Amino acid sequence: MAATSSPSTAAAAMWAFAAATCVKLLLVPTYxxxxxxxxxxxxxxxxxxxxxxxxxxxxxxxxxxxxxxxxxxxxxxxxxxxxxxxxxxxxxxxxxxxxxxxxxxxxxxxxxxDLLLLASVLLLARDARRRQRPFLALLLVLWSPALLIVDHIHFQYNGFLMGLLLLSLHFLEQGKDLAGGVVFAALLCSKHLFLVAAPVYFVYLFRHYCCGRGLARGLGRLVLMGAGVVAVFAMAFAPFVYYGQMQQLLSRLFPFGRGLFHAYWAPNFWVFYIVLDKILAFLLRRLGFSIEIPEASFTRGLVGDSSPFSVLPKVTPITTFLLVILAMTPCLVKAFANPQSKHIIRWVAYACSCGFMFGWHVHEKASLHFTIPLALIAMDSLDDVRHYFLLSIVSCYSLFPLLFEDQEYPIKVLLLLTYGALMWVGFSSHFAANPATGGKKLDASDSIVEKKFTGWISLGYLLGMFAIEFWSRLFHHHVFGDRLPFLPLMIVSVYCGIGMMYSWIWQLSWIIRHT
Structure with a gap:
């Protein structure tokens, strides 16, 4: 029998979704x-x-x-x-x-x-071990401020797509590998950027679903899984094969000519790469070397130049692809050696993190692809709490430049502060009531650092965001006037890139040590 959420959890999640919907309706007139x-x-x-x-x-x-x-x-x-x-x-x-x-x-x-997201969250209320997930973990998905900003202000349909991803992960957690693979194929036929998770899906399904069951049975399962995936892709692409438009379609889906960077740079590894390039170019020019500055320079925020570098080697699509696979290799090895359904959410989230950190022409909004799944396991341990508390705030703050009009400024700040307060109170209450999970019993007199879901370093890092906001909103124009208008955005990308790089390293370390 399929695992379902308890009536109380389902009702609470539906009430939370209804409240979130009311917020979405209030956001209708926004930017x-x-x-x-x-x-x-x-x-x-x-x-x-x-x-x-x-x-x-x-x-x-x-x-x-x-x-x-x-x-x-x-x-x-x-x-x-x-x-x-x-x-x-x-x-x-x-x-x-x-x-x-x-x-x-x-x-x-x-x-x-977003109803598909709600349905997937209700199904995920119990994990692979038939253990009730904390309601707060579900609430963190339904009330994601980053999702509200991107979908219901900026305008996209990520809630629907994340619903498909979470539905696929639900099936895999419950051991329904065939259904999970077919739903993931449907997701790829809806948004191809989820291809970055395909290597993890392939390795996990091959080992968990097809291998270790005898040659004949394993081969039969491999054929069955392949037939299911091929059937999904046929439903999606067969009409356009018939029309003779596949080349045109693929050129639309993979426009590599757009360049390494999106117009607003995602806070990933390539931000540090290009900043280093600009620093080296500045130093070499000061030393008398003739260094040419590309037209699509970093400080102009232009898009479309695949090599906006002065000193460091040109980055090509194949370079980013190899880096993504290399970064993902430890996870693939773990999934191949010991494919356990209880780790599948973490593995898929890590794969999406690798694509975000090292991919080609990454959109800042792609951080949703791993922050949303990680919310479901955010309360598995105090280490997970610490990581998610930092990551979710950094991810949301990195999206602030998307809403650049003054009337939306209080909204995005209020959404992030509300979510931060929700995590603070919710995590503290959870671990106070379940001291065995975190080791130390907590009480109301403990400080935010003593509550252990953030340390002094991470707290200082998060407080640094206030300094960046004060600079961007109050002092930048007075210091530089109309010069360097893109500097605040560059600072946000670099600063958030530090948090994102930490998250990627933390996930990699956890996977190596625990799976």
Whole structure:
């Protein structure tokens, strides 16, 4: 029988989701990025044009560059649109939203698609050992401030995609490997950036599902898993193979010409690489060497140059691919040697962390791919609590530059502070009530450091974010005027990159020592 959540946990999670939905509705009038225009165009594109034109249409700059299942998803969301506002699915789309109903409709499609995230969280309420997960762990997923910022202000559909990932992880935790592999294949056909987790899935499923069961049975399971995955990909891509558009489709999905960096640099390894390059270039020029500064320099925040370096070697897509695989190798070895379902969430989260830290053209929003799953195991131990407390705050703060208008500033600050307070109170209460989990019994008189879910170094690091905010908001303009407008963003990327690098090292260390 499938593991399900207890009635009390399910009810509490649904109430938490309902409260989060109310917050989402309050965010309807807030800032909308160009992603809003992208998705409203995809809504019109998939509704007004036949499928054979979806990946060839170039009448707009917002060309479809997600896999076919997401296009089908957009088509599904577009079906009620003509009854709300005919311009929602008109080609060409209007230059601006024609009514508040227009905006409300698209916002509600994001909130509606989050139901898959809720369903996955309810299924994950019990882990592989049939142990009840703490309600706070579920709440940390449903109330993720980073997810609220990216999906319900900036505008995307990550809640739906994370729901698919968590559903796949639920099946793997419960030993339903075939279902987990098929759902992950559906996720890849919805957003291809999750390919970074595919090596872990392949190694784990091969060893856990196919091997060690006799040659005939293992071969049969391998064929069954392969048939299931191939069937999913066939449903997604077969129509476009028939139309002869696979080359065009793949060029849309993998536009390597966009360059190593996104317009807003993700706080990963490459931030340090390019900062080092700029420091070396500055020093060599001061010493009299002739150093050429590329047009798409770091301080201009431009995108599209695959080699914005002056001194250090050029980075290519194959270089980033090899680094990701190299970083992931210890995890793959562990998954191959001892494939245990209780570790699958941690392994997949680590794989996504490797893609974030070393990948090509990484978006800052990709930190959701590992912070959301890690929330589910954040309370497994005090070490996990310490790690998640730091990581979740750093991840959310790194997204602050996405909301650059003044009216959204109090919202993003309030979301992060509320989440931080929730973790502080929730973690303290949990370990005070369960001293065996953390070793030391806690009481109300303990300080934040004595509560052990943060130490003095990590606390000092987190407080440093306040200094960065004060500088960016109050002093930068007075010191530099209109010069170096991108400096605050660079500082945020580098500073958060330190926290992200620590998280990656911590995850790697944990996997090596404990799995």
């Amino acid at each position: 909308r990025s160009t992603d809003f225009d992208v998705h409203r165009y995809w809504l019109a594109l998939t509704h007004a044009l036949p499928a054979r034109q979806w990946y060839t249409d170039a009448s707009s700059q917002w060309t479809l560059d997600y896999p076919p299942f997401f296009a089908y998803f957009s088509r599904l969301l577009s079906l009620p649109a003509p009854f709300v506002d005919a311009s929602l699915v008109a080609i060409p789309v209007p230059a601006a939203p024609s009514s508040s109903v227009y905006i409300l409709y698209l916002r509600l499609t994001v909130a509606f698609s």
